[in-house]
Amino acid sequence: MGRKKDKDSGEPKAPKVPGHLAAYAHAAPLTGAKKIKKQCCRSSPRCKGCPVLLMRAARLADAGVSGKDLKKALKKARAA
Numbered sequence: 045m046g047r048k049k050d051k052d053s054g055e056p057k058a059p060k061v062p063g064h065l066a067a068y069a070h071a072a073p074l075t076g077a078k079k080i081k082k083q084c085c086r087s088s089p090r091c092k093g094c095p096v097l098l099m100r101a102a103r104l105a106d107a108g109v110s111g112k113d114l115k116k117a118l119k120k121a122r123a124a
Contacts, residue, residue, distance in 0.1 A: 071101035075118060089122040097121050 061069045077093035100121045
């Protein structure tokens with residue numbers, strides 16, 4: 045018989061990451077993305093899992109931007 049998997053492991057589930065976007069996976073919690081999309085759909089405002097938004101968020105985080113300034117920059121990036 046099959047074994048049951050534990051659904052309550054206690055750890056939050058990491059978003060699925062396409063191979064070409066693995067470098068930006070650390071930016072997903074900054075935007076609140078639950079899934080990282082493979083391609084940008086170019087909708088307005090951009091969704092939180094958009095690769096363009098994640099790329100911008102990763103660049104900002106690497107530049108040392110944090111807190112309120114990061115939230116403002118991400119809001120501007122979603123509107124673009």
